[in-house]
Amino acid sequence: MARKPEKKETQVETTGHEWDGIEELNTPLPRWWLWTFYATIIWAIGYTIAYPAWPLISGATEGMLGYSSRADVAADIAAVDAENAPLNDTLNGLDLTEMVGHPEVGDYAFNGGKAVFQTFCIQCHGAGGQGNTGYPTLIDNDWLWGGDIENIYLTIAHGVRAEEDFDTRYSEMPAFGDILLDEEIAAAAQYVLSLSGKETDASLVADGQIVFMDNCAACHMDDGTGDQTLGAPNLTDAIWLYGDSLDAVTETIVNARFGVMPAWSAEGRLTEAQIRQVAVYVHQLGGGE
Ligand code: HEC
Numbered sequence: 517m518a519r520k521p522e523k524k525e526t527q528v529e530t531t532g533h534e535w536d537g538i539e540e541l542n543t544p545l546p547r548w549w550l551w552t553f554y555a556t557i558i559w560a561i562g563y564t565i566a567y568p569a570w571p572l573i574s575g576a577t578e579g580m581l582g583y584s585s586r587a588d589v590a591a592d593i594a595a596v597d598a599e600n601a602p603l604n605d606t607l608n609g610l611d612l613t614e615m616v617g618h619p620e621v622g623d624y625a626f627n628g629g630k631a632v633f634q635t636f637c638i639q640c641h642g643a644g645g646q647g648n649t650g651y652p653t654l655i656d657n658d659w660l661w662g663g664d665i666e667n668i669y670l671t672i673a674h675g676v677r678a679e680e681d682f683d684t685r686y687s688e689m690p691a692f693g694d695i696l697l698d699e700e701i702a703a704a705a706q707y708v709l710s711l712s713g714k715e716t717d718a719s720l721v722a723d724g725q726i727v728f729m730d731n732c733a734a735c736h737m738d739d740g741t742g743d744q745t746l747g748a749p750n751l752t753d754a755i756w757l758y759g760d761s762l763d764a765v766t767e768t769i770v771n772a773r774f775g776v777m778p779a780w781s782a783e784g785r786l787t788e789a790q791i792r793q794v795a796v797y798v799h800q801l802g803g804g805e
């Protein structure tokens with residue numbers, strides 16, 4: 517058996533605790549460490565007096581310096597707003613048709629509009645404006661409500677079937693499930709699909725045309741090209757708001773759709789300048805007329 521090593525002598529005093537031959541030494545903390553520690557305590561007390569720190573039931577102690585990060589942000593925003601105010605004034609003073617490509621504020625409007633679009637519009641219209649089922653694509657030149665800058669501006673400002681806006685764009689396709697017989701609906705659906713060369717049952721198309729002329733042409737026009745004053749889509753192009761399957765078309769005819777877009781000029785949504793900016797952006801996205 518190895519011999520137990522001799523107990524090492526040490527100058528440091530012990531705490532007097534000993535267990536199974538092991539003693540607890542009472543080594544003092546290094547001076548520099550201790551002073552740093554005291555300094556942090558003093559710093560912390562000073563900090564909590566000067567700055568917002570201790571949580572209260574609603575809020576926190578305010579601090580002697582009156583600092584608030586929220587006020588900082590508000591000041592930054594106010595500074596940017598003040599900087600942009602002359603640009604916004606110029607933009608708001610223009611005729612709508614002068615805005616696109618305007619030498620002074622054209623770029624400002626486009627870039628600002630892009631930021632507005634990314635914040636408020638992509639949830640429905642997609643990140644690039646490519647649209648989704650029920651939410652029209654904004655990058656083609658196929659428009660429900662018109663693609664010149666004035667119409668785009670009106671659609672954005674007042675929305676589509678937006679309850680909150682008296683001037684909103686409005687039209688309502690009837691739900692033909694209660695109006696037409698099932699055979700008539702099936703025939704009309706085939707006729708609609710035939711308009712873009714897609715029918716699946718050619719024998720129904722002739723009957724469908726009769727149903728269409730009697731019930732649908734008032735809004736979608738005799739030739740099916742639609743009516744932008746009513747937001748009635750063109751049914752002859754291969755661009756579909758709700759899909760090109762027989763099921764999707766039948767569903768539209770039976771129940772109608774009633775797509776809704778909020779009115780962006782409604783209280784607290786977008787400013788006049790922001791609506792103008794995003795109108796310019798949408799106009800330039802692709803198919804502005
Ligand atoms: C809650 C979803 C939603 C949001 C958010 C939304 N839209 Fe729309 N938007 C729609 C729907 C639905 C329609 C189509 C309504 C219809 O069926 O006529 C539409 C239609 C449009 C049209 C008309 C397109 C055409 O073909 O005539 C424009 C332009 C438009 N939106 C721009 C915007 C802009 C700009 C924003 C952001 C400020 C925005 N939308 C935000 C749902 C939305």
Ligand code: HEC
Pocket residue numbers: 687688689690692704705708727728731732733734735736746747748749751755756757758759765768769772773774775
């Ligand atoms: C009062 C006007 C009106 C009448 C009448 C009408 N529609 Fe519509 N239709 C619309 C509108 C507006 C839309 C846009 C969808 C919505 O309601 O949001 C639409 C959409 C559609 C769509 C969807 C197109 C797409 O791109 O997805 C089809 C299909 C359609 N209608 C077929 C018909 C047929 C078939 C009839 C007759 C049986 C008919 N409509 C009668 C106004 C009308």
